[in-house]
Amino acid sequence: MLGQDRSIDDLLGTLRSGSSRDLSRLGQEIAAMPGRTALIDGLLPYPEARRWLRGTLLDQLDRDTAAEIAGHLLEWREDFDAGRRDRTTPAVISYLPFDTLRQEAAFLAGSNVASAFWERLTAEGTETLIPAAISVFTAGSPAARETTLHLLLLDPFSTLRLSPCDQGRLLAAALNDPDDEVRGLAAELIAETDPEQLLHDQARWTRDPSERVRMAAWDVAFTTDIEQASEDAAILLGDEAAPLAARRSALIALGDYLPTPRFAPLLALMVVHPNQELAEDAGDLLWTRHRTPIAAQAAAQSPHAAVREIAERLLHPQLGSPAAGGSRPGAPGGYDIYQEMLKLGQKPED
Incomplete structure (x- = not known):
């Protein structure tokens, strides 16, 4: 010894x-x-x-x-x-040995040898790879599950090309994952490869706890049928019993896809909404995307200080936004100090 x-x-x-x-x-x-x-x-x-x-x-x-x-x-x-x-x-x-690789799949998929692990399984074909990947989604850590999606479906340097059927099996497992990030990544991939899967149960996915899932579902809905999606989003937004996070996503989706003239009446209602988060989301949309007098004037009456501040800036008589009903020097309407100075220098008409 x-x-x-x-x-x-x-x-x-x-x-x-x-x-x-x-x-x-x-x-x-x-x-x-x-x-x-x-x-x-x-x-x-x-x-x-x-x-x-x-x-x-x-x-x-x-x-x-x-x-x-x-x-x-x-x-x-x-x-x-x-x-x-x-x-x-x-x-x-x-x-x-392959038996060890299969038994240790949940661990290896989240380790620093994840890439080598999937490369070796790939050499054996999808008959070996897909069951191993499904086992990772069943027993692996959130990091292992997210890494698996990236390596098998998103890695631009990978030589692996899964069939649409195999991709669907992986994404179906990931879309039902308990982790928000994994589920969100899966939803974004499904929105590109199989949007019908999100449309089929739109009410579920637009109320999902993950914001990435909700927005992926709304993106599919609005690009498929903007009229129906607008109606569905407005109904969800007005449902006081619905989760607040889902209502906020519905508001953002409406702001993303509707033109300002059509969105303005709803925006004017939301800037004065009693819920502070919804009203401030509406205020952000007013400031960044939808500057219109009807919404700006309504925001000036909001019960929330942050929203009123946005309205004050937009409606300022010298430094405001013409699109929202305010003015700036040189603007075609409202108060224009330069135009007033020119008028003072003009001779009176006979």
Whole structure:
């Protein structure tokens, strides 16, 4: 036992101070040792040794021994943390048996070897990949599930091309994910690839807790049938029993898609709404997109100070917005100080 400890100490010293040539030669020596497994097990508690095992020794072992050692290396979960960069960890994926990859899919999909993991499964075909991806959406962390969507469906450098059917299976699982971000990303992808899926249950998705899901559903609805979507959004906006977040999204969607003349009467009602968040959302729309006198004048009577302030700025007689009923120097209507000065210099008519 003492001799083994000494050997491990000697190996650690070489790993810490040796050249790359020395480390490669060391790997060849250990790979040829009859009792190498016990020696390798003794190195596993040391981070620098694990890095060397992954980066050098695995490639020098026979396939069966490498698979066994890769399994032991995977047990050190901290080496595979997604926030940790390490160019040696993907080597473990190369040697793990497929049964282990499938069993560990939920963990690996959220680790720093996620890309290598999906690349290896891709080589086996979608018959292996899709069930693994579904298992990630069932048991993986939110980060693992979101990373899976990005790597399998959004990565521009990926050689993987899923069929529409396989894409649909993944997105259907993701759209029912409990995490808002995962569900939102899925909804945005579905809006591009299969909008009917959102239209089919529009009432559900426009009331979803995720703002990304709600806005994706409204985008599909308004681009498909603006008249029906306008009516649905207005009904939801006026439903006092509906979730406030859903009503706010309905208001934003109406502001995004309706022209100002059509939106102005509703906007004039919302800037004086008793709910502060809805009224301030309406005030923001008035300021940024829909400057119109009817809404600006209504905003001046709002019970909320932030909305009244917007109205005051828009309706200012010298510095306001002509579109909202205010004026500025040189504006065609309202008070124009330069025009008044010109009038003072004109001669009276005979």
